[in-house]
Amino acid sequence: MSYVKGLKCRECGKEYPKEPLHVCEYCFGPLEVNYDYEKIKRAVSRDIISKRQPNMWRYRELLPIDGEPAVGFDVGYTPLIRAKNLAKALGVKELYLKNDAVNYPTLSFKDRVVAVAISKALEFDFKVVACASTGNLANSVAANAAACGMESYVFIPYDLEQTKILGTLVYGTNLVAIKGNYDEVNRLCSEIAGKYGWAFVNINIRPYYAEGSKAFGYEIAEQMGWKLPKHIVVPMAGGSLITKIWKAFKEFHKLGLIDNLGTKVYGAQATGCAPITTAVKEGAELIKPVKPNTIAKSLAIGNPADGFYAARVMRESGGWGEDVSDEEIIESIRLLAETEGIFTETAGGVTLGVTRKLIEQGRIPRDESIVVSITGNGLKTQEALAGRLTVSMTIDAKLSDFDELLKKQNKVYDAKD
Amino acid sequence: MKKRFYLTYPKELIKEPLIYQVGKLYNVITNIRQATVSDNIGLVAIELDGESGDIEKALNYFAEKGVKVEPIELDVVE
Numbered sequence: 001m002s003y004v005k006g007l008k009c010r011e012c013g014k015e016y017p018k019e020p021l022h023v024c025e026y027c028f029g030p031l032e033v034n035y036d037y038e039k040i041k042r043a044v045s046r047d048i049i050s051k052r053q054p055n056m057w058r059y060r061e062l063l064p065i066d067g068e069p070a071v072g073f074d075v076g077y078t079p080l081i082r083a084k085n086l087a088k089a090l091g092v093k094e095l096y097l098k099n100d101a102v103n104y105p106t107l108s109f110k111d112r113v114v115a116v117a118i119s120k121a122l123e124f125d126f127k128v129v130a131c132a133s134t135g136n137l138a139n140s141v142a143a144n145a146a147a148c149g150m151e152s153y154v155f156i157p158y159d160l161e162q163t164k165i166l167g168t169l170v171y172g173t174n175l176v177a178i179k180g181n182y183d184e185v186n187r188l189c190s191e192i193a194g195k196y197g198w199a200f201v202n203i204n205i206r207p208y209y210a211e212g213s214k215a216f217g218y219e220i221a222e223q224m225g226w227k228l229p230k231h232i233v234v235p236m237a238g239g240s241l242i243t244k245i246w247k248a249f250k251e252f253h254k255l256g257l258i259d260n261l262g263t264k265v266y267g268a269q270a271t272g273c274a275p276i277t278t279a280v281k282e283g284a285e286l287i288k289p290v291k292p293n294t295i296a297k298s299l300a301i302g303n304p305a306d307g308f309y310a311a312r313v314m315r316e317s318g319g320w321g322e323d324v325s326d327e328e329i330i331e332s333i334r335l336l337a338e339t340e341g342i343f344t345e346t347a348g349g350v351t352l353g354v355t356r357k358l359i360e361q362g363r364i365p366r367d368e369s370i371v372v373s374i375t376g377n378g379l380k381t382q383e384a385l386a387g388r389l390t391v392s393m394t395i396d397a398k399l400s401d402f403d404e405l406l407k408k409q410n411k412v413y414d415a416k417d
Numbered sequence: 418m419k420k421r422f423y424l425t426y427p428k429e430l431i432k433e434p435l436i437y438q439v440g441k442l443y444n445v446i447t448n449i450r451q452a453t454v455s456d457n458i459g460l461v462a463i464e465l466d467g468e469s470g471d472i473e474k475a476l477n478y479f480a481e482k483g484v485k486v487e488p489i490e491l492d493v494v495e
Contacts, residue, residue, distance in 0.1 A: 011451070028421060028450045028462040028489050132494040157494070182494065183487070190488030203493055238495060286458050289425055289485055303425070305491040 008034040056215035071148040072115025080223035085339040107377035108136040116212035121199030132189035142171035217248025230368035239310030268354035270294035280321030296346040324353035343378030425485040426459035439475040
């Protein structure tokens with residue numbers, strides 16, 4: 001059963017049929033999925049959703065596929081953790097981590113959007129799925145395409161690190177490395193998407209693809225006991241995730257699944273690529289493109305497609321935008337790992353770093369509930385920590401050497417007898 | 418052929434009639450669909466209609482002048 005009426009332009013409001021379209025023919029604005037909320041309201045309730053399997057398809061009426069999902073059956077419903085150790089370290093009362101570092105199958109929130117995009121692509125009868133990516137999206141498209149037997153193409157800049165290439169190549173995708181600077185690679189990918197009849201997940205399937213991110217927000221609301229946190233901090237690359245989390249909260253409120261909509265939404269970027277937070281801080285309507293220079297590669301989008309809308313969410317919700325240096329990113333990755341045993345990628349370091357900054361600035365009060373969005377796994381960006389962590393305790397294979405080591409460190413432990 | 422782009426003008430070029438110039442120099446039909454100008458940036462969503470080679474020349478002209486030319490989807494390499 002379909003709950004999607006069609007597509008609608010986010011700028012001029014012109015409506016389009018449910019097709020693989022992404023740009024308004026009139027104003028060139030981006031298109032968005034338009035749902036029949038009256039029909040959805042009759043189909044869902046807290047009780048109905050609660051009894052479903054613990055994956056993101058439990059919110060299927062609010063996702064833009066008409067039939068059964070074709071891939072990613074176990075995606076989503078990742079843990080929402082009450083982070084007591086980290087809360088203590090930050091001096092706050094109620095802190096949660098939404099942990100998509102353990103999302104299925106490729107350990108980032110991109111598995112949500114890709115599962116929707118590929119399911120929709122198959123509904124549209126596409127035979128080939130594609131994306132242009134430098135990391136998480138590439139992994140997810142390659143893996144999910146393999147899982148449902150679809151042919152896939154992944155386009156990457158030719159100078160991408162070897163470790164990232166392996167994490168995509170292993171799934172047997174057609175990986176194409178493109179020579180050229182970022183703008184040239186970017187434009188070529190757009191042209192390929194325009195020329196070939198493929199499902200380019202973040203181009204011609206983008207309106208459907210982006211909706212997958214909403215499940216991140218639905219899950220937070222449900223896992224908090226059908227209520228929202230007072231504050232949520234979200235990393236921003238293209239700016240889509242933050243807009244979809246806000247949309248998810250508003251939809252749950254509209255459907256009566258939660259009582260209040262009082263969350264302030266904060267966007268996080270790296271200082272080396274902060275076009276959206278800069279616009280928020282300066283009160284500017286327009287997003288000024290930048291040339292990225294940060295270790296947070298998964299957030300390094302200089303001219304974000306949804307930047308304008310992301311800034312609007314922060315303003316509308318009463319939140320704010322902030323950014324942190326590479327040094328602060330590393331510190332926060334380590335803090336999260338040392339306090340909660342969660343190893344996040346650089347984007348998570350950005351989000352936690354910004355959360356710390358906002359708390360210190362007094363923008364986020366210490367006695368209200370806060371959710372920090374962790375969107376990817378640290379095992380994928382280990383190079384960011386290269387040289388930062390070294391083995392400081394090396395000994396010969398002798399018990400006496402170990403005894404000596406403990407003594408030097410002034411550590412005293414009782415021997416068994 | 419028709420192609421769609423986003424042009425980002427830096428502050429110092431906002432007053433320059435570059436769209437008029439590419440139409441005149443390279444025989445492309447320029448069709449503005451959306452535009453916003455603030456005190457330090459100008460954004461234009463534009464369609465260029467013409468021969469493939471002429472569109473390429475027009476894009477190079479914009480780039481040489483310092484205007485950032487991007488696909489209408491903006492950054493798609495995620």
